[in-house]
Amino acid sequence: MGVIRRGANGGFKGKAGSVIGSSWKSIDYIKGLYKKRTKPATEEQLMQQAKFTLLMRFLLPLKVFIRIGYGQRKTDTHTPMNVAFQENLDRTIAGDYPDYTLDYSQVRIAEGYSGGTTESATAVDGVLTVTWDTVQNTMYEQKEDDLMYIVLYHPGIDQFLTAPTPPQRADGTVDITLPNHFQTGQGHVWLFTADRKGRNVSRSVYLGEVALA
Template sequence: MGVIRRGANGGFKGKAGSVIGSSWKSIDYIKGLYKKRTKPATEEQLMQQAKFTLLMRFLLPVAPFIRIGYGQRRADTQTPMNVAFKDNINRTVTGSYPDYELDYGQIRIAEGYSAGGAESATVADGELTVSWDTTLNKVYKQEADDAVYIVLYHPGTDQFMTTPEPPQRMDGSATITLPAHFQSGVGHVWLFTADRKDKNVSKSVYLGEVTLG
């Protein structure tokens, strides 16, 4: 795919001969028409497709968090989802084809400054409690009203949970009441923070695997 930097007539949209013109974020692109594949995919291509599918199945349901967590990373030329995918693909997919798995401890749903270290997640009586340090670090421009985004993933049901409303840094903790189908097996928990404009974002922290019931 080509990018139109300059030109006598500028960019164009639609089909023109063997190329298609389009525009995204004020950048004009041209690409060739899709050609139907006549050769079977190679093993290497199948491996890449399997990795892509596995990771995207995880990332797509948490797209609202990705938009915040990666919203400031090369947002002028790529979508937050594209940046998140590239950041995670080589680090998180493990195993051998076709039995790939995700290393949950390596997954990031936000990329930014690195701070903290006192975060924790525990489960008791059908509730997940996540705690964090309320001390403000002015070097990282942290504020008491920073939003705290929490993500719980349950591999057994392939579903996610979060708080109804993001708590604030000043709260120090948040509790999620687990529905019945979440109260078995294990879960994985992540946390990251963002200011009120979702501009100053922290790197997501993996809080580990928790026993749900």
């Protein structure tokens, strides 16, 4: 795919001969028409496709979080989802083809400063409790009204859960009531913070695997 930097006629949209013109974020692109594959995919291509499918299937439901967590990264030429996908691809895929799995401890849903605070997550009697340090680090411009974004993933039912309303840093803790179908097996929990404008964002922290039963 090519990028139109300048030209007598500027960018264009639609099909013109063997190329298609389009634009995104005021950048004009041209790309060739799709060509139907005539050769079977190689094993290496199948391996890459399997990795792409596994990771993207996991990340897509997290789009609202990734938009905040990666919203400040390469926004001129890449979407937050593009950046999150590329930065997670090399470190999160485990196992051998075709039995790839995700290493949840390596997944990041936000990238930013690393504050080194203390966080924890436990589940008792159908309630997930997440706690964090309320001390504000001025080096990272933390504030008491920073929002705490919490994600729980249950691989057994392939569903995500979060707090109905993001708590604030000053709260120090939040209780999330688990639906009945979440109260079984194990879950994985992540947490990251962002200011009210979503500009000062922390790196997401993996809080570990939590027994939900």
